[in-house]
Amino acid sequence: MKENDLIRNLRARVTDPSGVTGIGDDCCVWTPGGPTCLSVDAIVEGRHFRSEDEPALVGRKAAGAALSDLAAMGARPVGAVVALSCPARWNGEAVMAGLIAELERHGCPLLGGDTTASDQLVVSVTVWGERASARFLVRSGAGPGDLLIVTGPLGGSLASGRHLRPEPRFAEGQWLADQPYAHAMMDLSDGLAADAPKLAQASGCGCLLLPQDVPVHPDVAQMSDGAKAACCDGEDYELLVAVSAEHWPNLQLAWPFPRPLSRVGWLLDQPGAFIEDRQGRVVPMTWTGFEHRT
Amino acid sequence: MKENDLIRNLRARVTDPSGVTGIGDDCCVWTPGGPTCLSVDAIVEGRHFRSEDEPALVGRKAAGAALSDLAAMGARPVGAVVALSCPARWNGEAVMAGLIAELERHGCPLLGGDTTASDQLVVSVTVWGERASARFLVRSGAGPGDLLIVTGPLGGSLASGRHLRPEPRFAEGQWLADQPYAHAMMDLSDGLAADAPKLAQASGCGCLLLPQDVPVHPDVAQMSDGAKAACCDGEDYELLVAVSAEHWPNLQLAWPFPRPLSRVGWLLDQPGAFIEDRQGRVVPMTWTGFEHRT
Numbered sequence: 401m402k403e404n405d406l407i408r409n410l411r412a413r414v415t416d417p418s419g420v421t422g423i424g425d426d427c428c429v430w431t432p433g434g435p436t437c438l439s440v441d442a443i444v445e446g447r448h449f450r451s452e453d454e455p456a457l458v459g460r461k462a463a464g465a466a467l468s469d470l471a472a473m474g475a476r477p478v479g480a481v482v483a484l485s486c487p488a489r490w491n492g493e494a495v496m497a498g499l500i501a502e503l504e505r506h507g508c509p510l511l512g513g514d515t516t517a518s519d520q521l522v523v524s525v526t527v528w529g530e531r532a533s534a535r536f537l538v539r540s541g542a543g544p545g546d547l548l549i550v551t552g553p554l555g556g557s558l559a560s561g562r563h564l565r566p567e568p569r570f571a572e573g574q575w576l577a578d579q580p581y582a583h584a585m586m587d588l589s590d591g592l593a594a595d596a597p598k599l600a601q602a603s604g605c606g607c608l609l610l611p612q613d614v615p616v617h618p619d620v621a622q623m624s625d626g627a628k629a630a631c632c633d634g635e636d637y638e639l640l641v642a643v644s645a646e647h648w649p650n651l652q653l654a655w656p657f658p659r660p661l662s663r664v665g666w667l668l669d670q671p672g673a674f675i676e677d678r679q680g681r682v683v684p685m686t687w688t689g690f691e692h693r694t
Numbered sequence: 695m696k697e698n699d700l701i702r703n704l705r706a707r708v709t710d711p712s713g714v715t716g717i718g719d720d721c722c723v724w725t726p727g728g729p730t731c732l733s734v735d736a737i738v739e740g741r742h743f744r745s746e747d748e749p750a751l752v753g754r755k756a757a758g759a760a761l762s763d764l765a766a767m768g769a770r771p772v773g774a775v776v777a778l779s780c781p782a783r784w785n786g787e788a789v790m791a792g793l794i795a796e797l798e799r800h801g802c803p804l805l806g807g808d809t810t811a812s813d814q815l816v817v818s819v820t821v822w823g824e825r826a827s828a829r830f831l832v833r834s835g836a837g838p839g840d841l842l843i844v845t846g847p848l849g850g851s852l853a854s855g856r857h858l859r860p861e862p863r864f865a866e867g868q869w870l871a872d873q874p875y876a877h878a879m880m881d882l883s884d885g886l887a888a889d890a891p892k893l894a895q896a897s898g899c900g901c902l903l904l905p906q907d908v909p910v911h912p913d914v915a916q917m918s919d920g921a922k923a924a925c926c927d928g929e930d931y932e933l934l935v936a937v938s939a940e941h942w943p944n945l946q947l948a949w950p951f952p953r954p955l956s957r958v959g960w961l962l963d964q965p966g967a968f969i970e971d972r973q974g975r976v977v978p979m980t981w982t983g984f985e986h987r988t
Contacts, residue, residue: 425833426766426880427731437721440820442777444812472720483736483818518738524777524818526734538719586720602718
């Protein structure tokens with residue numbers, strides 16, 4: 401298919417919100433309602449999905465992974481654009497159908513795109529959003545002594561194929577951004593072992609993880625080291641939140657969602673990443689989490 | 695290089711504008727000053743540049759081509775994010791250095807990014823901007839009888855390598871958006887023969903091109919059909935503008951830039967694309983312009 405045909409088909413498939421100009425001009429145009437947050441996320445064939453995966457699921461993953469970054473700010477989505485680099489052996493329309501359906505499920509209009517031919521499927525999604533409450537909850541607002549909390553069980557996402565269906569935690573993220581006792585937030589894409597140190601560092605802290613307390617997802621194979629899988633597997637797209645230790649019980653009591661909140665560690669006043677091992681000793685963390693390498 | 699290293703290096707290389715949060719969180723955050731326009735543009739190894747091209751020039755092209763879409767709205771740039779899918783055989787840091795330098799040349803801060811490994815270099819750049827004057831100048835505002843104008847000579851961009859150094863026409867675009875007699879605008883990326891019908895169609899018109907009046911770029915080889923090259927070669931990144939025919943002399947008199955404005959055609963009240971041939975006859979246009987095919 402020629403590029404312009406795909407763009408024409410996309411235009412027929414989406415409806416612009418009132419007052420917004422979407423696909424079909426050099427740029428889309430909208431009028432922001434206030435402070436705006438934006439993120440870009442690309443997924444690459446052979447790294448983030450396999451050549452034999454369903455095209456619609458690949459599109460769904462590209463949209464869901466990008467939206468998860470908005471959820472992790474406590475934002476609500478406003479718009480998205482996509483750059484699709486698509487080989488002839490992939491059904492680009494099916495990729496886009498899955499992507500658009502996932503955006504629509506979260507109330508996010510597709511407002512633009514660029515399609516190019518390529519040898520390898522790459523789907524790059526830019527999403528932006530606005531505050532759902534009084535603030536965005538960033539990574540840098542936490543301090544030593546804050547507890548680290550996650551919004552669900554972790555691990556087994558890649559092996560089980562769950563990674564193709566990331567679930568952006570919009571409701572939970574927006575609620576948490578509204579709680580004064582929540583100090584920092586991010587989404588878990590590279591694994592707790594890799595991501596917790598990033599949140600800690602952004603807040604000028606170190607961190608201590610409690611692997612025995614990390615809830616293990618049922619997707620983790622029975623025979624494997626569950627705690628390590630939960631810390632290192634990656635692509636969970638749950639929220640990691642730093643909360644005031646003192647008010648942690650209040651937060652638990654007020655938490656209105658069915659997903660359990662779990663305490664998985666602490667922020668420290670000294671740099672570095674540590675874990676409490678099975679014997680209760682605090683030792684430097686040697687796990688690196690999941691990282692797609694060049 | 696590991697992804698996180700590249701992101702860390704990028705963060706050290708750029709400075710966030712006051713009040714803006716850039717690289718390092720799940721999203722960048724800024725406070726828009728009003729209506730905002732946004733575009734994404736991806737360039738792919740083997741399609742938009744060659745494997746042996748300079749990495750910094752590839753980065754420059756990715757940024758320049760994306761910024762050209764903002765210039766074509768009469769916008770001024772506010773921010774950019776990049777998704778870099780980069781094989782180990784490419785110097786990703788050099789690509790990013792060229793990209794950042796080009797953004798900075800136009801006063802556009804890099805506010806975020808995502809880097810992934812890949813087999814083929816793909817650079818996807820999202821840029822956004824705000825109005826420089828009272829309005830954005832879109833493609834759909836023109837009508838039958840409007841003249842089609844271009845901001846410079848066309849053709850020879852790919853053969854000469856000029857396509858690696860697109861020059862977003864920000865000053866010209868902003869000035870044109872401020873003129874009431876300019877009715878519609880876009881940038882020329884696929885060639886006048888392909889792009890003029892897009893502007894015409896967005897405005898509910900057809901178009902007639904005057905190939906003998908299209909200024910031919912010195913990059914076009916002496917022995918080739920200059921008029922056809924100027925209409926079909928693509929990747930010129932000049933502006934195509936529809937202006938009131940009646941006020942075209944006023945616009946020429948007021949035009950404050952050294953680049954010549956040239957009249958290259960008309961918008962028609964009937965659909966379709968036509969050219970005036972060398973014998974002065976109006977015939978259906980059979981040229982298709984330049985299109986990267988899947």
